[in-house]
Amino acid sequence: MFKKLMASFGVEAAKVNLVLDNEMCRVGEAVKGKMMVQGGNAGQGIHTLDVDVVMNLMIRGKELSRVVETIRVARDFRVEARETKEIPFEHSIPLHYPISKGSVSYSLVTKMDIAQAVDTGDADRLVVLPSREMALVFEALTSLGFKEKIGSGKIEQYGQEFEYYPNGQFTEQLKELELKFFIDQNGLRLYLELEMAGDYMRSGQGHHTELFLPAELLASGSVQEVAKTIAEFLEEELSQVSVNGPRMVPSYQHQYQQQGYRAGMGGAFGGFMGGIVAGMLGGALLGELFGGDEAEAAETDDAGDMAGDEGDGGFDFGLGDFGDFGGDDEF
Numbered sequence: 356m357f358k359k360l361m362a363s364f365g366v367e368a369a370k371v372n373l374v375l376d377n378e379m380c381r382v383g384e385a386v387k388g389k390m391m392v393q394g395g396n397a398g399q400g401i402h403t404l405d406v407d408v409v410m411n412l413m414i415r416g417k418e419l420s421r422v423v424e425t426i427r428v429a430r431d432f433r434v435e436a437r438e439t440k441e442i443p444f445e446h447s448i449p450l451h452y453p454i455s456k457g458s459v460s461y462s463l464v465t466k467m468d469i470a471q472a473v474d475t476g477d478a479d480r481l482v483v484l485p486s487r488e489m490a491l492v493f494e495a496l497t498s499l500g501f502k503e504k505i506g507s508g509k510i511e512q513y514g515q516e517f518e519y520y521p522n523g524q525f526t527e528q529l530k531e532l533e534l535k536f537f538i539d540q541n542g543l544r545l546y547l548e549l550e551m552a553g554d555y556m557r558s559g560q561g562h563h564t565e566l567f568l569p570a571e572l573l574a575s576g577s578v579q580e581v582a583k584t585i586a587e588f589l590e591e592e593l594s595q596v597s598v599n600g601p602r603m604v605p606s607y608q609h610q611y612q613q614q615g616y617r618a619g620m621g622g623a624f625g626g627f628m629g630g631i632v633a634g635m636l637g638g639a640l641l642g643e644l645f646g647g648d649e650a651e652a653a654e655t656d657d658a659g660d661m662a663g664d665e666g667d668g669g670f671d672f673g674l675g676d677f678g679d680f681g682g683d684d685e686f
Contacts, residue, residue, distance in 0.1 A: 390442040400470035453629035495582035515629025562601035
């Protein structure tokens with residue numbers, strides 16, 4: 356009786372520990388591990404065993420955390436005194452998650468609801484890496500002499516954006532290349548904004564275009580072939596711009612307005628990598644960051660006409676150079 360009473364206050368009660376096979380996981384793949392539930396001095400009933408995927412952000416000096424989703428692991432079971440239960444854990448990383456980098460990080464928070472007792476839990480780091488297809492594109496750009504800019508990786512209205520400057524083949528024609536990923540069932544669509552190095556950029560506007568990389572090309576894993584495809588596409592686009600001038604508005608803005616897509620709290624722009632954060636940048640989160648009129652204006656813009664120019668008003672999470680994952684991580 357005394358042991359049960361003490362366990363109800365959390366003394367020598369059941370405990371849980373999430374053990375991951377690997378804390379690093381690519382977008383589109385599954386993080387795996389096991390739950391180790393250790394019984395205390397007395398048998399106890401467990402109502403729920405859940406894991407919250409928590410996104411941690413550092414924006415403008417403020418640290419914010421949001422539960423992206425909750426994973427249900429187990430329900431209504433019992434662990435006896437000193438018993439050890441091992442429960443498999445697996446969760447696929449959705450395609451719209453932004454990459455862990457700089458001021459964007461993740462944690463897996465385990466919560467165990469114990470019947471008539473103090474609840475217990477555990478927290479583990481999760482590192483979200485780019486998918487193999489995305490990593491292939493980054494490697495191809497690097498092979499063409501492009502360098503990622505400091506601050507690349509900020510969250511724009513439609514998702515996570517990466518910024519590069521040429522340091523080789525396209526130095527004379529381009530000042531900057533901005534890239535968003537859109538995941539298609541048949542491949543990967545790259546939405547690009549090209550900032551020209553010549554007269555086309557007098558007003559600070561760029562050329563918007565898109566390149567579709569078929570699944571067959573990406574499946575080959577050939578950096579050389581992907582780089583060749585990108586280089587040939589850029590050469591053709593630059594040639595067209597020299598004749599017809601730049602395209603000022605990205606095509607996806609019109610497409611999404613016509614189809615009626617909107618980002619709500621916790622929502623995502625379907626297909627855009629990092630789109631989940633674009634959905635989270637509404638309501639409560641904007642209120643915490645800015646408050647007052649600026650938050651209201653941002654929410655109005657989010658719910659209203661999305662065909663306007665994105666400009667440079669993105670939320671810079673200070674993600675730094677793309678390779679800054681720490682340690683000897685490889686793509």
